[in-house]
Amino acid sequence: MSDTVLKVSDLTVQYPTASGSFHATRNVSFSLQRGERFGLVGESGSGKSTTILALMRMLKGGLVSSGSLELNGRELTGLDDEAFRKLRFAEMSLVPQGAMNSLNPVLRIGAQIGDIYDDHSVRHGGAERERIIGDLLTRVGLSPEVQRRYPHELSGGMKQRVCIAMSIALTPSLILADEPTSALDVMVQKQVLATLGRVQRDIGAAIILIGHDMALMAHFVTTLGVMYRGELIEVGPVRDVFSNPQHEYTRMLINSLPSFDRQARFIKAAHQEALP
Amino acid sequence: MTWGYVFRRLAMFFAVVLAATTVNFIVPRLAPGDPTAAVLEQLLSRGQQVEGAQDIVANYRARFGLDDPMLVQYGRYLFNSLRLDLGSSISYFPQSVTSAILAALPWTIALLSVSTVIAFGLGSLIGALLAWPGSPRAVHRLAPFLMVLSAIPYYLLALIVLYLLAIWTGWFPLGGAYSVFPNGFSLPVLWDLAYHAFLPALSIVLAGLGFWALGMRGAMINVLGEDYLALAEAKGLKKRRIFFKYAMRNALLPQVTALAIALGTAASGSVLVEVAFNYPGIGYLLYNALRSSDYFLIQGVAFFLVITVAFAVLVLDLLYPLLDPRIQRL
Numbered sequence: 001m002s003d004t005v006l007k008v009s010d011l012t013v014q015y016p017t018a019s020g021s022f023h024a025t026r027n028v029s030f031s032l033q034r035g036e037r038f039g040l041v042g043e044s045g046s047g048k049s050t051t052i053l054a055l056m057r058m059l060k061g062g063l064v065s066s067g068s069l070e071l072n073g074r075e076l077t078g079l080d081d082e083a084f085r086k087l088r089f090a091e092m093s094l095v096p097q098g099a100m101n102s103l104n105p106v107l108r109i110g111a112q113i114g115d116i117y118d119d120h121s122v123r124h125g126g127a128e129r130e131r132i133i134g135d136l137l138t139r140v141g142l143s144p145e146v147q148r149r150y151p152h153e154l155s156g157g158m159k160q161r162v163c164i165a166m167s168i169a170l171t172p173s174l175i176l177a178d179e180p181t182s183a184l185d186v187m188v189q190k191q192v193l194a195t196l197g198r199v200q201r202d203i204g205a206a207i208i209l210i211g212h213d214m215a216l217m218a219h220f221v222t223t224l225g226v227m228y229r230g231e232l233i234e235v236g237p238v239r240d241v242f243s244n245p246q247h248e249y250t251r252m253l254i255n256s257l258p259s260f261d262r263q264a265r266f267i268k269a270a271h272q273e274a275l276p
Numbered sequence: 277m278t279w280g281y282v283f284r285r286l287a288m289f290f291a292v293v294l295a296a297t298t299v300n301f302i303v304p305r306l307a308p309g310d311p312t313a314a315v316l317e318q319l320l321s322r323g324q325q326v327e328g329a330q331d332i333v334a335n336y337r338a339r340f341g342l343d344d345p346m347l348v349q350y351g352r353y354l355f356n357s358l359r360l361d362l363g364s365s366i367s368y369f370p371q372s373v374t375s376a377i378l379a380a381l382p383w384t385i386a387l388l389s390v391s392t393v394i395a396f397g398l399g400s401l402i403g404a405l406l407a408w409p410g411s412p413r414a415v416h417r418l419a420p421f422l423m424v425l426s427a428i429p430y431y432l433l434a435l436i437v438l439y440l441l442a443i444w445t446g447w448f449p450l451g452g453a454y455s456v457f458p459n460g461f462s463l464p465v466l467w468d469l470a471y472h473a474f475l476p477a478l479s480i481v482l483a484g485l486g487f488w489a490l491g492m493r494g495a496m497i498n499v500l501g502e503d504y505l506a507l508a509e510a511k512g513l514k515k516r517r518i519f520f521k522y523a524m525r526n527a528l529l530p531q532v533t534a535l536a537i538a539l540g541t542a543a544s545g546s547v548l549v550e551v552a553f554n555y556p557g558i559g560y561l562l563y564n565a566l567r568s569s570d571y572f573l574i575q576g577v578a579f580f581l582v583i584t585v586a587f588a589v590l591v592l593d594l595l596y597p598l599l600d601p602r603i604q605r606l
Contacts, residue, residue, distance in 0.1 A: 104521070
């Protein structure tokens with residue numbers, strides 16, 4: 001088995017609009033090795049989420065006009081819908097952005113995780129299913145009891161942990177995380193991200209993490225890709241990108257991070273402006 | 277479900293019944309004058325002689341307890357209502373109001389509950405399919421047809437149905453609820469009942485279908501935009517499961533609330549359907565009572581309608597936490 005999990009080549013996604021087609025992504029190419037952590041940063045509308053949605057074949061209204069997606073050596077673009085459905089979460093899972101509303105409010109957590117097994121033809125006995133879901137919840141730092149709860153009985157951080165537990169239910173080789181912590185407060189963000197990192201390492205999956213918090217990203221990922229206006233303008237090991245950015249936009253992103261010596265300069269400048 | 281919730285719902289039920297009984301008591305007494313005196317004056321104005329008119333009025337007032345203080349009258353009224361003693365009917369004379377109503381009630385309840393549930397279920401399913409992107413094209417063509425249907429008044433629909441399926445083709449009976457009054461339930465009896473109930477039920481279902489379908493379509497469109505639907509798709513769930521367990525299950529919640537309200541209007545709204553089909557239910561009874569100014573019967577029917585609607589709402593309220601786990605927190 002080769003070590004390359006995902007190979008994206010020349011991915012172009014277009015949205016047809018009244019005034020011609022809009023390119024949401026243009027010729028995006030990258031590849032992921034087993035266990036690699038790949039970060040995608042860029043401003044809103046730069047095509048990060050579109051890339052992930054194209055991978056999951058969940059674009060609403062958009063279409064992949066060219067390019068190829070290869071997952072575990074299998075080409076995805078020609079796959080029929082039923083085969084693609086079976087592949088979701090089994091080989092490639094998603095940790096959603098809106099943790100608050102991503103769980104069905106009328107189903108118990110256990111049932112919502114159980115649905116994944118049921119529709120991927122994984123059969124368990126009642127007690128065995130309960131134990132497996134309990135284990136899954138324990139791995140993301142929740143009590144096995146949580147499976148009997150409804151989403152409204154959980155906090156935002158707990159809900160996102162449930163989503164992480166779901167994403168590893170079928171031990172996929174790739175996890176897509178679309179700003180998994182953006183709805184949470186700063187303290188919980190770090191803990192949830194640490195949990196995501198731990199389970200990802202445990203099952204040996206590669207991960208694509210989308211975010212715009214450069215600092216959080218720098219700690220988490222090994223490879224960083226920068227997207228700007230639908231193009232992947234820079235990819236490299238996270239250290240290289242930070243120490244030697246090739247692109248002007250990347251430099252701007254890095255400079256936008258608050259740092260102590262620059263804060264002093266800002267304050268000084270502000271004082272000088274205030275004095276006539 | 278907590279006991280506190282059940283208790284609050286039950287208390288609400290009794291409060292509604294009490295309030296309805298009170299209104300039922302007050303409204304006729306707000307009318308100026310005295311009922312007995314009014315009848316006598318009518319006779320006098322026609323030039324008829326009434327011997328000892330004063331005595332007659334006084335006699336009747338004493339007999340109906342109208343000289344007692346209001347509170348005593350009110351207490352007696354409540355007590356009698358509690359025993360379901362609602363007086364005698366004028367138009368069905370030897371019968372009491374209660375027995376006249378109890379004879380009509382099963383017909384209406386059977387007709388309405390079955391046809392409302394069918395309209396609700398079928399309408400909701402069609403409405404959900406209207407909003408579902410993966411449903412067949414033929415379903416989407418139904419939308420304008422349903423809008424037209426929901427705009428036609430149900431009694432007009434009843435007349436059209438009656439004309440087409442009973443008068444023109446002769447497939448169904450013109451009216452009534454049975455060929456021979458049923459004694460016990462056997463298969464031919466049930467078949468006969470269903471055969472007679474079909475047309476009134478059909479007109480109620482047709483009239484309700486558009487309402488339920490359009491309401492469900494709107495609720496469904498909202499639910500389809502929710503994050504949990506996107507995650508359900510991402511999870512690789514089968515379309516059928518996403519449709520029923522994730523989308524429809526949630527879109528039904530506002531529909532069930534609407535059902536509680538609709539049951540109220542359906543009970544009184546069926547009056548004209550029952551009249552059109554000569555169906556011996558509450559609506560038909562009320563129609564006759566109104567025509568013959570049978571005040572006791574009108575009052576009694578109103579009292580029973582309030583109780584049945586309050587009871588239906590109570591049942592839905594108690595079922596609702598099973599549908600929406602968030603509700604028991606309130």
